[in-house]
Amino acid sequence: MPRVNFEALPDAARLWVFSAATPVMGAAAQSLLERVDRELDGWRAHGVPLVCARDWRDDRFLAIGVNEAATDASGCSIDAMFSALRAHEGVIGTTLVGNGAVYWRDASGTVQSVTRPVFRALAADGAVSSDTPVFDTAITTAIAWRTAFEKPARDSWHARLLPPAR
Template sequence: MQLFAAFPDEARLWIFAASRSLSPTETQTLLASLQPFLASWQAHGLPVHGQAAMLHQRFLLLAGYVPNGEISGCSIDAATRAVNAAGQALGITWLSPLVIFYRDAEGTVQHATRAQFRRLIAAGQVTAATPVFDLSLTTVGELRRGAFEKPAGQSWHARVFSLTPQP
């Protein structure tokens, strides 16, 4: 199943990362609580086609598209407020996009500060082959092209953390 199948590649994308894994019930409640906002979301008086999805019980993805329009400023702020309110109602803390998300040796999604991530690399617990997540994606097309999760050696993490790039 492709996420946001009805959206063009240029549709905007925002990724919110939870501090912990959400249960299936929490995920369902979170997505349901965002529906009223998504149904009424507007940008410069135009309706925004919006949709939310959850990946790996940690990442809330919010996509938005305005045919012949643009999502900016106040409409982005409104989306962020809606996500924050929905999370707060469920006791979910959204982490800074500066936090690094990766899969540990068992495949579980973990997070670390940049300093902690450097220590994990030094200890050999994170390598260029370790799957990492890129929370900086801004379009649905990037998501479709597989830019969200990839080996650290094939992402910006290789450059920032001096990991040997993977072919």
């Protein structure tokens, strides 16, 4: 039983965040999560099952975590997960791996995504600010997913994309 509930992962569990370029809802989300669960159920490193879990947020963000205190993920096992997700992108109709977008929550609460240059332009125009909630898809631990994934732009690497404070 290598797959556990996400809440069962220790705070120090290693984490990868995959972000959908467009929202994944309904049957597409169900298909994605079923595929991920099947992959996690059989996920191994050098033949040893990985203690792992996944979480899904805002129809956009998939977190996959591994309790490396139990068993380390290997390069090959990590590559296999990335490949499985890439292979499923056509089924769900959007990218999950390596889209490089910037994600934020607009005033209505909807998650938006654009390229870094577009986000910088939105900041220059005042459409986003240091108070805008942003998502840090570069986090690498379960505790960061639980406590610091969404935060004001001023408290994230996104601050580099904002105009200098006056």
